[in-house]
Amino acid sequence: MILADASVWIDRTRDNATPQVRRLAELLAAGELAVGDLTITEVLQGFQRQADYDRVRALLLSLPIMEIVGREVAVRAAEHHRFLRSKGVTVRKTIDTLIATRCILDGHALLFSDRDFQPFVEWLGLRDGMDHPPVG
Secondary structure, three states: OOOEEEHHHHHHHHHOOOHHHHHHHHHHOOEEEEEEEHHHHHHOOOOHHHHHHHHHHHEEEEEEEEOOHHHHHHHHHHHHEEEEEEEEOOOOOOHHHHHHHHHHHHHHHHHHHHHHHHHHHHOOOOOOOOOOOOOO
């Protein structure tokens, strides 16, 4: 299973034709996509128009939903943050650390366009959803 970060979902809602948005469409069609509960919040909170909110909410809630935070993830995310900081990396968002840590612990790939995830790939073994074997 592959999770898609809010950065990719937001690009999709803005009709940005990025490689990650194309990959998102492939994963949706193949049924290989899940969404994190925190990602649902990040994506939905940005809509001003009710119709847009309702449309994207229905899509997100139709996918398998992964609960991101629990005791183990909370502690391991803090350890990951501290480790990256010791390497000179500043992670700007706690939510990104939590999402990356859940994926690392469960062995899921993460589809993202947010540069904050790259250190998790380089230093902690997060699998990039763009590098996951081709769908189909």
